[in-house]
Every structure is written in C-alpha cells, then in structure tokens.
Amino acid sequence: MSDSPLRDAIAIVGVGESAYSRRSAVPVPTLMVEAVRDAIADAGIDVDEVDGIVSDAAVAPHLLPADELAANLGLSDRVFTAQMSVGGAGSVGAPLLAAQAIATGAAKTVVCYFGVDWGSAPGGPYRFHGTDPYKASLEMPFGFYGQPVYFAAVARRYMHRYGLTPEDLADVAISTRAWAALHPGAMKRTPLTRADYLGSPMIADPLRVLDCCLLTDGAAAFVMTSTARARDCRHRPVSVAGVSFSGAAMSGHSYLAQHEDYLATPAQVTGPRALGMAGIRPEDVDFAEIYDCFTISCLLQAEDLGFAPKGAGAALFADGQAAPGGSLPINTHGGLLSHSYVLGINHVVEAVAQLRGGCGDRQVPGAEVGLVSGYAGWEHASLVLTA
Amino acid sequence: MSAPDDSAAGPWVPDTTWPVLQEFWAAARTGHLVFPRCTACGRYQWYPQAMCPACRAMAFAWDEVAPDGYVFSHTTLRRSFVPGADGQQARHIVLVKFLHVPGVTLVTNVREDVEPRVDLRARIAFDEVGPGVSLPVSELYEV
Numbered sequence: 001m002s003d004s005p006l007r008d009a010i011a012i013v014g015v016g017e018s019a020y021s022r023r024s025a026v027p028v029p030t031l032m033v034e035a036v037r038d039a040i041a042d043a044g045i046d047v048d049e050v051d052g053i054v055s056d057a058a059v060a061p062h063l064l065p066a067d068e069l070a071a072n073l074g075l076s077d078r079v080f081t082a083q084m085s086v087g088g089a090g091s092v093g094a095p096l097l098a099a100q101a102i103a104t105g106a107a108k109t110v111v112c113y114f115g116v117d118w119g120s121a122p123g124g125p126y127r128f129h130g131t132d133p134y135k136a137s138l139e140m141p142f143g144f145y146g147q148p149v150y151f152a153a154v155a156r157r158y159m160h161r162y163g164l165t166p167e168d169l170a171d172v173a174i175s176t177r178a179w180a181a182l183h184p185g186a187m188k189r190t191p192l193t194r195a196d197y198l199g200s201p202m203i204a205d206p207l208r209v210l211d212c213c214l215l216t217d218g219a220a221a222f223v224m225t226s227t228a229r230a231r232d233c234r235h236r237p238v239s240v241a242g243v244s245f246s247g248a249a250m251s252g253h254s255y256l257a258q259h260e261d262y263l264a265t266p267a268q269v270t271g272p273r274a275l276g277m278a279g280i281r282p283e284d285v286d287f288a289e290i291y292d293c294f295t296i297s298c299l300l301q302a303e304d305l306g307f308a309p310k311g312a313g314a315a316l317f318a319d320g321q322a323a324p325g326g327s328l329p330i331n332t333h334g335g336l337l338s339h340s341y342v343l344g345i346n347h348v349v350e351a352v353a354q355l356r357g358g359c360g361d362r363q364v365p366g367a368e369v370g371l372v373s374g375y376a377g378w379e380h381a382s383l384v385l386t387a
Numbered sequence: 388m389s390a391p392d393d394s395a396a397g398p399w400v401p402d403t404t405w406p407v408l409q410e411f412w413a414a415a416r417t418g419h420l421v422f423p424r425c426t427a428c429g430r431y432q433w434y435p436q437a438m439c440p441a442c443r444a445m446a447f448a449w450d451e452v453a454p455d456g457y458v459f460s461h462t463t464l465r466r467s468f469v470p471g472a473d474g475q476q477a478r479h480i481v482l483v484k485f486l487h488v489p490g491v492t493l494v495t496n497v498r499e500d501v502e503p504r505v506d507l508r509a510r511i512a513f514d515e516v517g518p519g520v521s522l523p524v525s526e527l528y529e530v
Binding site for chain 2: 126142144145153154202207
C-alpha cells in the first residue's frame, strides 16, 4: 500500500463530450466550452465553484486558451491553471496536476478540457510535425513525415524482433471495433473481419488504413474535486487512486527517428508507479483504456503496463481477452481507432462511465478498477481510477 | 524551406542555410558524412542540441564518420503526407544506424529501388537534388 498523500485525494465527478465527427459544423472552441459546461452540469456543481483549469500543453490551449475558457464561463477568481505534455499524456496526466492543487488547498474544483480540429483543419494531425525544423530538414525530404509513417517504422522493427504478423495487428483493430459497435457515440461501428483488415489500403508498409486512428473534430472535459466534496455530487464518484507522469530524456524533435530501441514506452515507468500508488496489481485491473493512435502503439503500452510480456501483447487480442466478454477488456468505447481521435480524453471519459456502471451493452461486469494509459511518445501518463 | 502548408509541387528540399545543420549540408555537398560530437566526452549527439546529455558540456565539433551502417527499420511509403508531394507512390524509407557512430540514426531513401530488410548493410552516399543541395541516400547490400 502506498502512502502517497495524493492517493484517493480527488475524484472525477463530472464528464462532458461533444459529438465526434470528421468535420464539425460548430467551431471546435465552441464544442470545448460546451463540453466543459456539460461536465460541470453532470457533476451537479455550480459553475462558480470551478476555480482551476488544466489541460495538455500543446493542442487544447492552442484552440482555446484557459483564460478564454474562463472568460466564457464567467469565472471571477481562477486560482489555478496548469498544463502538461502533449495530447494523450496531458489529458490522462491532468489529474496529477489537479490532485496537487486540491490536496494542498490551492484549488477546490478543477476542470480538465480538451478539443481537437484535426478532422477538418488543413494539414490535420501532421502539420505540427512540419513546423519542426529538424524534421523539415532531416526527415521530410525523404517522405518520413506523418504519424502513420513514423509508426510504420516502429511496427516493422517490432515485426523483426518478435515475429508480429499482419493478422496480429488485424486482431487489435477487430477487437477495438467490436467495442465501438456497442457504443452509440462511436464514429466507426461496423464490425471488422481479418479479410476487411487485409483488404484495407496500405499507407506505409506494414501499416494499413485500419491500423491508424480516426481523424476527428471534437471536445471533451471532466471535473475533479476533493473526495469529501465528491460525496455530495450527482453521480457515484470515481476516485483517482493512482496517477503518474514521466518524460524521458528525449524531445519532440528527435524521438520519432532517434529513439534508441523503438519498442519501449515510458508506460514502463508510469504504469507500475500509478498502480503502486493505488496499491493495485496489474492482474487486479478490470479494464484498460490504452492510447491506440495505432494498433502497434496499443500493443507496446499493453506490454509496458504489465498486461503481457514484451513481444507477447498480441495474444491479448488474438484470444479475445481484450474483446467484449473477455477477461481484460481494452478500449471499451472503441478507442482512438474506432470511437474518436480526441487524443485520449475519451479514454478517461469512458473509464469514468464504466466505473459508474450503466454502460449498457458494453458495460464491463463488476468494473471497479480501470487503468487509463496516455501516450505522447517520449512522455506518458498512467491513471488508475476506482469505483 | 517552404511552409508545411505550401502546396508547391515537387520534392521537399531542406533549407541548407539553417545554422544548426549548415555544416551537415556543407559536408554532404562534398560527399562527406559528419555528425556533431561532444568535445569533452566524445559522445555523438544527433539531432544537434546545445548540451551533451552525458557530460553536460556545451561544445561540439562536427566529426567525419565512416558511412557504413545497417537498416534498423524501414517502411515503404504508399501515400506521402508531405505537402506538395505526389500522393500515390512507392518509396522506400530506411532508418540507418552506424557501425562506428553509436547513438545516431539517419533517415534516408534507397538507391536503385533495392527492397529494404532489417539488418541489411547500408552505405551512405549523396545525391545532388538541387543547386547546392545534396541528400544522403542508402546503398543497400547483403553482408
């Protein structure tokens, strides 16, 4: 049992999500404000009680800075604002920021928000890589540009090292889609077969279209407050039992080409640390929501979190453990591959929904412990939530 | 270099005047492969940065290295995401590590359309792709 003062110090008490689409008719910053409004209403908390705002440091504040969000909400005394990491690691790690603020009394109620317009914006998710002069000089002239290309090289290395097959990757996509078929809000709900996967166009060998996450315009938010205050909120509180962030000695400039072995993620650090903080073993986790920007990245993290030995993650998907009805459900909303590509805040929202119960056809029976894995390359966050 | 949303057709060419990599491109023009090396501890640092993360010294010198390496990983691009580049294509991309330059990976294309494989040997050569701009390219061969 850990003695972290942050263990179970806060709870997630409200969640809000926009509709997810390839091209939103409503500007994404407006979706972000709506998602925050809905999350606060879901908590049953007065908007004026919100005194802190957290987010990732790269994507959300670019579309809607925290002060603009506060201005929309009419927050008169915002005492705490913090941002960390890029995308997935930021949204999943945000409870670490909120817990420190709330446990020390610096803030009382903190909202985490996110939004992305990469479904419709020119250049989509690739564009920010192109603004990096190292990549523009040393990678783009050779066509090494864009996340599918980067992760193709990761997958190829993994195949060489561990004998991964196209069918192994197919099983990740199929399992994830089976969950999405059960979620009315998922963007892609038609079940997949191995034949569908193998017929999917190759983007960058060995990755096909169906290995890649979706492209989405959308927004989501969640509200955190002290465990004591959480008892008076509308829903059964979901406790932040463990949370951990780690950034390795790499940078965004160099990680995608210069990572020394390609097959390890900092989930190796954050997974055990978050679970240790919560006093929970990997085998006690009821379900996991893992940042699946690609099939291969989901496998890497599943292994690094301790659910399978290195090189053996595909077995989780081949034998149905990760699928509906399996012993370790993974990405119960359909993940980034089939639900939406809102960079992992949808994974947090789904974990909360599962732990509240009432997820209908996709409800994991007896869900009491969920692990959320937020990836951002050289940075990673793990979040252990309990009912 | 052009902005990433520039729709100009044709291959993406690096800006060889960016000071951080100026010496790399100057050497490439004359057919030489150089990487920055910490003058205090001898560690190669690629991509360049201000401080050596091993010894925390802040002085580097460009060191000519043997262009001999091997394919660490690879992909064959069917659809380029590079702005202005042709959409449908089949271009081999290799990530090359070096026999005598620890810690360095170089991204290149492949000469003469040889099918890449992990652990194939790679020798770096240079192709002039524009006035005063030469890009490294890998010649792949069996050990």
